[in-house]
Amino acid sequence: MSLRYALLGLLADQPQSGYDLTQRFELSLKRYAWHAGHSQIYPELNKLAASDLITVVAEGARGRRTYALTDAGRQELREWLTDRPSAQPVRNEFVLRLFLLSTLDPPEALPILRAMLLHARQELTELRSRSGNIDVAPGEPMEFGRLAAEYGLRQYQAMIDWAEWALTKLGQDASEHRHPDTDEK
Amino acid sequence: MSLRYALLGLLADQPQSGYDLTQRFELSLKRYAWHAGHSQIYPELNKLAASDLITVVAEGARGRRTYALTDAGRQELREWLTDRPSAQPVRNEFVLRLFLLSTLDPPEALPILRAMLLHARQELTELRSRSGNIDVAPGEPMEFGRLAAEYGLRQYQAMIDWAEWALTKLGQDASEHRHPDTDEK
DNA sequence: CGGCTCATGTAAAGAGTTACATGATTTG
DNA sequence: CAAATCATGTAACTCTTTACATGAGCCG
Structure with a gap:
């Protein structure tokens, strides 16, 4: 519907x-x-x-x-x-994969996490360049289109922050003994 | 699939x-x-x-x-x-409604936004109470289940931050002349 | 004028929802 | 022993994906 x-x-x-x-x-x-x-x-x-x-x-x-x-x-x-309740079921294959990552051993999961992080960074960059145009002049009435764009940016930013945090956490576990994590900036 | x-x-x-x-x-x-x-x-x-x-x-x-x-x-x-690319299409009716809110006038949209904020706060509280149990003892290997839970928490937190920000922005626009926005904490 | 993009359509198969259906076990 | 919950299933319908199909206009 x-x-x-x-x-x-x-x-x-x-x-x-x-x-x-x-x-x-x-x-x-x-x-x-x-x-x-x-x-x-x-x-x-x-x-x-x-x-x-x-x-x-x-x-x-x-x-x-x-x-x-x-x-x-x-x-x-x-x-x-x-006229609609706020809670509707979500279908997000990316998040599902995230959730199921727990079934892999860390050595297998780490590269997947890194790929996810890279991907999220790319998406954010692209979103930013697209929504940069829609900027609002001070004093002008706030446009909702801008609100939705901001929402998208924040979701991706949260994902990136999470992925960086997760990699650090896992990196500590997985390589208590290995060379410092290769950081792809 | x-x-x-x-x-x-x-x-x-x-x-x-x-x-x-x-x-x-x-x-x-x-x-x-x-x-x-x-x-x-x-x-x-x-x-x-x-x-x-x-x-x-x-x-x-x-x-x-x-x-x-x-x-x-x-x-x-x-x-x-x-073996899977990171980008899969998302289907989220909540976000769609968010996006389409731009088609309403602010006086109609504000109550909907407020309801969304309340709902997000409830969800976050519930998620937190459920994932609080899964806490990791220091030194123990990081569990992925904990990672996924953390991701959920961060997504909801980002949504709440956004909704609060959006309400402030819209409140300013809609009531440059009215009493200060009723803040449902 | 050949290749690309624009522009719309349909058909078949697969995924997901809603409704119908049935019966066993537990709990109070 | 009645009500609630456990436990599984099927059928009809709707929504979504993938593949097939066609042709007009534009650009070099």
């Missing part, structure tokens, strides 16, 4: 085509919030249009259709955002 | 029945890593047993079957943990 609202929400920002929406999932949303491929998006857009929650506002080259939210669609989205 | 490895991983910790496994998802895993209900778990256990990745090590009252990892199962799990 979430895809439906993800699409309404993205269209609330600005009118877009299925192709545009597919890219927004691919380039940012899928890293921290939700993911869907085009084969799921196009049929869902057609359903939403059939229910008059969105409507075609422009047609372009190559059959491109630009959709916009209708009032009914905006209302539907509003209700979903307000 | 992840469920399969989640089950192998949980069984690597200790032999358990489908019923036990269902509870471990329900009580902890689903909040931050993965979720599955019994109707998904039982058939998957039967498949894993058919492939000799797990095996029944005890039968108890009411048809209870306790499964344990086989060597092949442990190998399969090891491969999954080591």
Whole structure:
């Protein structure tokens, strides 16, 4: 059910085509919030249009259709955002792997942890460069888009801090006797 | 595909029945890593047993079957943990709602943010009380289970910090002229 | 005009949810 | 002995992924 609202929400920002929406999932949303491929998006857009929650506002080259939210669609989205409990189950394969790392011996687990740390650093750098643009001039009303971006940054930062902490902890255990941990900065 | 490895991983910790496994998802895993209900778990256990990745090590009252990892199962799990890229798409309805909050006006969004903050504080408290037990005596080898718990704590803490920051920011915007924000501690 | 990107679609298979179903054991 | 919990299962439906499919416009 979430895809439906993800699409309404993205269209609330600005009118877009299925192709545009597919890219927004691919380039940012899928890293921290939700993911869907085009084969799921196009049929869902057609359903939403059939229910008059969105409507075609422009047609372009190559059959491109630009959709916009209708009032009914905006209302539907509003209700979903307000009428919902906070706790929903999470599905995050990365965290699952983290959790299951405990089943390996430290010598096997350490390189995996290091790879995770490197990856998190890259993601953070990329997120930062993308959200740097969205900066808010002092005095201007706070934009929510900025809030979500900040959330993403903080999550990745927490992950990095954790991974560094974990490597130190494990490094102590695993190499009480070995050369100091090779630190890939 | 992840469920399969989640089950192998949980069984690597200790032999358990489908019923036990269902509870471990329900009580902890689903909040931050993965979720599955019994109707998904039982058939998957039967498949894993058919492939000799797990095996029944005890039968108890009411048809209870306790499964344990086989060597092949442990190998399969090891491969999954080591041979995998770090970036997998995330599906988190909570974060999606966060992201879409930007489509509401601040007066509508503020109460939702406050509810999210309260919820995160509750979750953190509960996580803390559960993981407090798993404390490591100084000098003892670091346990990975402790690492995963620490990760959960840090993620929730980051969320709380963010929500407090966001409320302050929005409070400033929304009530440049109103009484100071009611702070629910 | 050849290769790339844009742009949309469908079909089949796999994963996940919800509802239905059943019965044994324990506990008060 | 009644109610709660333990324990497992299946069926129908929905959601998601992967693969197949097609063609228009743009750029060099």
